[in-house]
Amino acid sequence: FTQINGKVCINWSLYSDQLRIACKADKIVFSVTIYNPYGVEVAHCLLPYPKPTCFSNVKKNAITQDISTGETVYSVQRDLRDYLLNGEWRCVHGSQNENASVEVKVPKTLGNEVPPKITLSGPKYVKTKQKISLLCTSNTDPTDSAVSFQVYNTFNTTISKNTSGCFTGLRASICPSDECQCFSDGRSFILQYLAELDSGVLSFRCSMNFKNFGYLSDCFFVTVVDITGPSISFDTEFPLSAGSVVEITCKTISRDYQVELTMHCLKTIVKTNESDSNNAYVVKMSKAVTSSDNETMCICKASSVITTSFSITMQIIRAPILDTLENIYCNHTDSVILSCRVSGEMTELGFMPWEHKFHGTYIRSMTGNITGNVSFLSIDSCSYEDTGEYVCEAWNQDFLQIYHQKRSTNLIILGK
Structure with missing residues (x-):
């Protein structure tokens, strides 16, 4: 089995002419050293700056390093007369705290048998509380059509396939599709794992058992990124009234990585890559909406090591937009006129009688004088x-739909 220590892991695979030892790190920032089963250093790579520089102690063997994938591969020419390859191989990343080992079991003869190779893949970055979809696959048939998944060297679950279906766990219960899946070939399996970390690195390993080779494994690192959102909010509740001006806000919070935040809405694009003191990225726009904007999409996208987005469909109706004063003052016995102005995309406009209320209790209804799109209510002598x-x-009638809107003003009587 592969053992993972810190943020480094190791696995092996066999090809017709060579043994490959693959040392994987979440991120290569130190030197990497490979040791054979006798504890002898056989190859190493220096600090990977400005570019990887690697050396093999045996000329016909090779070592390569890929910074983007975090993988260092040591290739041993498969000549059993010169090399005793079986045993525990080890790789060290930087200090001894980040090291991993794997037990290699190379058959003396392969014949026509295809050497098995395990590959574990998935997303390199995910958000907090996001499910991680991990695919473990083999190029040949494992002995029992099963795979074992581990997290942090701790057993997590097994997934197996037979003629009856796909099963998981030691009790072989039926595998829920949102948790695990089996492919028909019996070589590929998917595990859905919930990333419960707020941030950090998760190490995964999958293993299968093969005739003549025993258990082979592959490992994979997933970085959990602490990004909240993005989200879109409006200063007015839906549905919006055609002709009204609304403020739209797109927001995300990222504590670990810089983000470029972009909002595309109402044929306008706004963006930022600057955060405030609370690690919040915010963009805003104020736009007048029309009925033609109904059912169009607003998209807020946060781009960093991962890209995540949120969208919302605009809901816009041809409802009246009312304009009144919040408070009107009238001296005792003086006259006063209250007004209510309507705007927006009106097709057939009308006013209902004004309602007079006191502390929420209905007092009376009063008919206003309507001139164009304004209703006036006159009080001759204030009391x-x-x-x-x-x-x-x-109200406004738009085809068969009638939209009503209300707005209030407070009348305050002043004494003399």
Whole structure:
């Protein structure tokens, strides 16, 4: 089995002419050294700056390093007369705290048998609380059509396939499709794992058992990124009224990585890559919406080591937009006029009678004087009984749909 220590792991695979020892790191920042089963250093790579520089102690063997994948591969020419390859191989990344070992079992003869190779793949970065889809696959048939998954060297689950279906766990319960899957060939399996870390690195390993080779494994690192959102909010509740001006906000929070935040909405694009003191990235826009914007999409996208987005469909109706003063003052016995102005995309406009309320209790209805798109309510002589809330209600008929809207103004009576 492969053992993972720190953020480094190791596996082996056999080809017709060579043995390959692959040492994987979450991120290569130190030197990498490979040791054979006798504890002898056989190859190493220096610090990978400005570029990888590697050396093999045996000329016909080779060592390569790929910074983008974090993988260092030592290739041993498969000549059993010169090399005793079986045993525990080890790789060290930097200090001894990040090292891993693997037991190699090379058959003396292969005949026509295809050497098995295990590959574990998945996303390199995920968000917190996001499910990770891990695919473990082999190029040949394992002995029992099964795979074992481990996290941090701790057993997590087994997945197996037979003629009855796909099963998981020691009790071989049926595998829920949102947790695990088996491919029909019995060589490929998927595990869905929930990333419960707020941030950090998860190490995974999958293993299969093969005739003449025993257990072979591959490992994989997933970085959990602490990004919240993105989200879109409006300063007005849906549905929006055609003709109204709304403020739209796109926001995300990232504590570990810089983000480019982009919002594409109402044929306008705004973006930023700067955060505030709370690690929040925010972009805003104020736009007048029209009925033609109904059911168009607003998209907020956060791009970093991972890209995540949020979208919302605009809901816009041809409802009246009302404009009134919040408070109107009238001296006792003086006259006053209350007004309610309607705007927006109107097709067939109308006003309901004004409603007079006091502390939420209905007092009376009063008919206003309508001139164009304005309803006026006149009070000839203000009295204390006129104090209270006056509700203006207008409607607009758009085809068969009638939209109503209300807005209030408060009348305050002043004494002399």
